Amino acid sequence: MKKGNVLIKNAAELVTCSGFQAKKGKEMNDLHVIPQGAVVMEEGIIKAVGTTEEILKNYNESDYEVIDATGKAVLPGFVDSHTHFVFGGYRAEEFSWRLRGDSYMEIMERGGGIINSVRATKEATKEELHRVGKKRLDSMLSFGVTTVEGKSGYGLDYDTEIKQLEVMDTLNQEHPIDIVKTFLGAHAVPKDYKGREDEFIDYLIEQVLPTVAERNLAEFCDIFCEKNVFSVEQSRRLLIKAKEMGMQVKLHADEIVQLGGAELAAELGAVSADHLLQASDQGIADMAKAGVVATLLPATAFSLREHYARGRYMIDQGCAVALASDLNPGSCFTESIPLVFALATLYMKMSIEEAVTALTINGAAAVGRADQIGSIDVGKQGDVIILEFPSYKYIPYHIAVSTVEKVVKKGVLVFDKEVKS
Ligand SMILES: N=CN[C@@H](CCC(=O)O)C(=O)O
Numbered sequence: 094m095k096k097g098n099v100l101i102k103n104a105a106e107l108v109t110c111s112g113f114q115a116k117k118g119k120e121m122n123d124l125h126v127i128p129q130g131a132v133v134m135e136e137g138i139i140k141a142v143g144t145t146e147e148i149l150k151n152y153n154e155s156d157y158e159v160i161d162a163t164g165k166a167v168l169p170g171f172v173d174s175h176t177h178f179v180f181g182g183y184r185a186e187e188f189s190w191r192l193r194g195d196s197y198m199e200i201m202e203r204g205g206g207i208i209n210s211v212r213a214t215k216e217a218t219k220e221e222l223h224r225v226g227k228k229r230l231d232s233m234l235s236f237g238v239t240t241v242e243g244k245s246g247y248g249l250d251y252d253t254e255i256k257q258l259e260v261m262d263t264l265n266q267e268h269p270i271d272i273v274k275t276f277l278g279a280h281a282v283p284k285d286y287k288g289r290e291d292e293f294i295d296y297l298i299e300q301v302l303p304t305v306a307e308r309n310l311a312e313f314c315d316i317f318c319e320k321n322v323f324s325v326e327q328s329r330r331l332l333i334k335a336k337e338m339g340m341q342v343k344l345h346a347d348e349i350v351q352l353g354g355a356e357l358a359a360e361l362g363a364v365s366a367d368h369l370l371q372a373s374d375q376g377i378a379d380m381a382k383a384g385v386v387a388t389l390l391p392a393t394a395f396s397l398r399e400h401y402a403r404g405r406y407m408i409d410q411g412c413a414v415a416l417a418s419d420l421n422p423g424s425c426f427t428e429s430i431p432l433v434f435a436l437a438t439l440y441m442k443m444s445i446e447e448a449v450t451a452l453t454i455n456g457a458a459a460v461g462r463a464d465q466i467g468s469i470d471v472g473k474q475g476d477v478i479i480l481e482f483p484s485y486k487y488i489p490y491h492i493a494v495s496t497v498e499k500v501v502k503k504g505v506l507v508f509d510k511e512v513k514s
């Protein structure tokens with residue numbers, strides 16, 4: 094039997110999330126569920142999808158590793174489309190300061206925040222970053238994540254930004270989770286460039302971006318477009334150059350202050366704009382029109398005790414919404430997909446169906462891979478999860494606890510809660 098040949102049968106619900114592009118507005122409620130479903134994968138690619146009766150008529154079980162999913166729901170693997178999972182050090186002290194009342198930006202403005210992680214990441218060896226990165230990927234896999242986006246941004250200089258991207262490259266080759274790399278050299282203003290932000294953007298454009306693009310070290314370029322970080326004009330300048338060098342673009346937009354990041358994302362044809370807690374009505378309308386995925390990060394709002402992004406309103410305005418963890422050492426140290434589900438459904442007024450879409454096909458769209466992953470469709474990569482419960486509705490219902498029992502990646506069983514190591 095060839096590697097990657099799997100037949101999963103008798104799924105109480107086969108939640109296909111069928112589609113090859115982002116789902117917008119009302120489409121987000123449509124999960125395309127097949128009761129008593131089955132899926133066949135050959136050499137890691139989905140070959141057939143249907144009811145178990147149909148599939149067993151046409152495929153011989155002896156040719157496959159068979160997984161009996163009786164009483165269980167099967168879904169596409171989750172796509173966590175916004176993380177900063179490769180970083181050195183921790184910032185637990187800052188968390189306690191925030192509990193005391195200090196704000197995220199106050200800590201950043203007095204020289205803490207991202208800059209603290211930059212120092213620790215510069216000091217960390219590649220081996221250390223690899224070890225902690227792998228540990229975090231293992232944890233994500235246990236939550237059913239099969240593809241993750243990972244950003245650099247804790248270097249802010251050539252050597253450390255490249256080091257982070259290279260570590261992600263190695264992990265991508267070794268770990269079952271696929272990693273989509275994003276260059277976030279403009280994540281904060283380094284101390285030496287305070288007040289000279291334009292020169293720092295010039296430095297990134299002239300001295301770092303060309304290597305990232307030439308060596309194909311990242312598919313995306315991102316920027317923290319925020320008051321007291323990088324302006325709309327600086328963001329536009331960097332991202333236009335990144336596009337000219339063949340990269341796709343994303344933005345950390347309108348997180349703390351309404352700056353016009355959502356409007357800029359639409360103007361530039363960004364693949365996604367992320368955070369969006371303060372996005373304006375006009376920005377949301379522009380994003381819906383331009384087809385920019387709105388990537389919402391409710392665990393960050395929760396951790397910072399901010400109000401949540403207007404997910405319900407964005408969907409009602411016709412946006413495609415994705416959800417992601419935002420795993421990072423500062424504003425949101427969690428890889429918990431169940432927490433994201435709980436917050437999106439309970440506090441952002443998203444239906445369970447919309448939340449499932451946001452973490453599967455729309456997560457895939459947010460990393461430019463909706464044609465390859467994010468749904469159980471013939472021709473796509475065989476990335477699926479099997480829950481320990483019969484319906485996808487158990488995901489947020491079992492509050493903040495993982496319901497994922499098994500993970501199949503490219504047709505291979507890579508995580509099984511039942512098998513104790
Ligand atoms: N907001 C900016 N960047 C990160 C936080 C990074 C950090 O605090 O280390 C985010 O997406 O939440």
Ligand SMILES: [Zn+2]
Binds near residue numbers: 419
């Ligand atoms: Zn981020």
